[in-house]
Amino acid sequence: MDKPPPQLEEFRDALREWEARVPSLFVGDAEPGVIAVGGGVRPIALRLSIYPKMDERPYLLDAPDWHGHFETAKEACDAALSLLGGQSRIANEYRGESHSAAWRESWDGAAYTVSEMSMFLNPMDSTEWELWPGEAWSVHRTHMRLIELSPDEPLPSELPDLGKEQTTSTSVNEPMAHFNGMEAASWLVTWYGEPAPGMRWTIGPHQSFVVQLPRGWRFQGENAFSDPFMRFAPSVSGAVIFVTCYWKPVDERPLTGRAGVLPVSVEHTHDKVSKEHSDQSLDTWIVSFVNGEDEMKACVHMYQSHSDGRDLEWLRTGLTESLWTSRYVND
Numbered sequence: 001m002d003k004p005p006p007q008l009e010e011f012r013d014a015l016r017e018w019e020a021r022v023p024s025l026f027v028g029d030a031e032p033g034v035i036a037v038g039g040g041v042r043p044i045a046l047r048l049s050i051y052p053k054m055d056e057r058p059y060l061l062d063a064p065d066w067h068g069h070f071e072t073a074k075e076a077c078d079a080a081l082s083l084l085g086g087q088s089r090i091a092n093e094y095r096g097e098s099h100s101a102a103w104r105e106s107w108d109g110a111a112y113t114v115s116e117m118s119m120f121l122n123p124m125d126s127t128e129w130e131l132w133p134g135e136a137w138s139v140h141r142t143h144m145r146l147i148e149l150s151p152d153e154p155l156p157s158e159l160p161d162l163g164k165e166q167t168t169s170t171s172v173n174e175p176m177a178h179f180n181g182m183e184a185a186s187w188l189v190t191w192y193g194e195p196a197p198g199m200r201w202t203i204g205p206h207q208s209f210v211v212q213l214p215r216g217w218r219f220q221g222e223n224a225f226s227d228p229f230m231r232f233a234p235s236v237s238g239a240v241i242f243v244t245c246y247w248k249p250v251d252e253r254p255l256t257g258r259a260g261v262l263p264v265s266v267e268h269t270h271d272k273v274s275k276e277h278s279d280q281s282l283d284t285w286i287v288s289f290v291n292g293e294d295e296m297k298a299c300v301h302m303y304q305s306h307s308d309g310r311d312l313e314w315l316r317t318g319l320t321e322s323l324w325t326s327r328y329v330n331d
Contacts, residue, residue: 007050007058007059007073008033008035008049008050010059010072010074011048011059011076011077012027013073014073014074014076014078015037015077018081021150022039022085022148022149024146024147024148025038025039025084025147026038026039026044028043028044030044030047033049034047034048034049035047035048035049037077037080038084039147039163040147040162041163042144042146042165045063045083045084045144045146046062046063046080046083047061047062047063048060048061048062048073048076049062051069054069057070057071059071059073059075059076060076061079061080063090064142065090065092065099065142066090066092066103066118067118068104068116079104079116081149082106083144084145084146084147085145085146085147085148085149085155086144086149086156086159087106087107087153087154087155088104088105088106088107089112089141089142089143089144090103090104090105090141091103091104091105091140091141091142091176092140092142093137093139093172094137094140095121095129095131095137095175096131096132096134096136098121099120100119100120100121100129100137100175101117101118101120101121101175101176102118102120103116103176104116105141107155107156108154112156114176122202127215127216127217127218128218129175136171137172137174137175138170138172139169139170139172140167140168140169140170141167141168142165142166143159143160143165143167144160144165145159145160145161145164145165146163188201188202188210189201191259192210192327193325195322196318196321196322196325198214198215198314198315198318199212199213199214199215199318199322200213200214208245208296208329209243209245209296209298209326209328209329210260210327210329211243211300211322211326212318212319212323212325213241214241214315214318217241238304238305239302239303239305239312239315240302240303240304241300241301241319242300242301243298243299243300243301244298244301245296245297245298246296246299259327260327260328260329261289261290261291261328262289262325262326263287263289263324263326263328264288264289265288266285266286266288266320266323266324267286267288268283268285269283269284270282270283270284270316279305280303280304281303281304282302282303282304283301283302283304283316284299284301285300285301285319285320285323286299287299287300287323287326291328296328300319300323302315302316
């Protein structure tokens with residue numbers, strides 16, 4: 001049986017002090033490698049674990065719809081206890097029905113401060129952060145008070161009753177998340193030139209695939225960082241584009257910087273989805289890159305329902321041409 005990561009003991013050491021001060025605190029094992037903390041009716045309210053891919057901030061605190069990375073086990077445990085005791089709360093932001101961002105708000109005795117923000121829309125694409133008709137920005141804040149903190153802890157005046165949690169919703173005029181889409185668009189043009197007519201540059205999560213996609217199309221779905229990492233859809237028309245990146249890395253991939261490498265091939269196929277659905281077509285492009293020993297491929301799909309009578313031949317041609325200008329970037 002694999003031994004648990006040694007950092008888990010750091011969590012336990014940091015929590016022992018809290019267990020002595022807060023008798024209502026629950027500490028247990030949620031599953032192998034995961035420590036659960038909670039209190040009252042929710043003994044498994046938060047989870048503490050190790051995320052080794054984050055070298056500088058490997059200590060992970062998980063809550064529903066939010067997570068935070070911390071440099072030390074003590075920081076992660078202190079954040080967990082502040083959430084359980086009502087000193088801090090979790091905020092989830094939405095663009096219409098799409099989850100856009102989440103963060104933690106901590107009370108400092110006078111006001112709330114924001115930290116540990118996660119963005120679920122693409123921060124490198126400003127169109128993800130534009131409202132369509134009928135949409136609005138809103139923030140849903142979840143406040144817990146599952147344990148009783150000591151009287152000297154600074155607590156806000158509005159708190160749930162002990163053992164309870166509450167969620168409030170507020171309409172806001174603009175998103176809290178500080179995305180850098182406009183800056184990204186500027187340097188993408190600087191590095192790669194003006195996009196083709198009707199297209200725009202965008203960059204996917206992890207900054208590995210820079211590609212042109214149609215203007216006026218944006219991500220629609222649950223999470224812009226899922227795999228496939230993006231889906232773009234126009235406000236009208238039964239068509240969707242989605243992109244999947246996959247590569248065969250070597251132990252030490254040579255860096256290419258922002259300049260990236262151009263494709264060595266772009267293969268395109270176009271066919272009907274099926275005989276039963278002759279009014280639906282699927283285009284597929286396989287874009288291949290080679291950088292030393294590093295091989296990377298991106299698969300771009302465009303699904304179209306022709307029931308609305310629209311002809312997207314211009315987009316099919318435009319994508320075929322523009323994909324030759326895409327880049328594999330390892331920066």
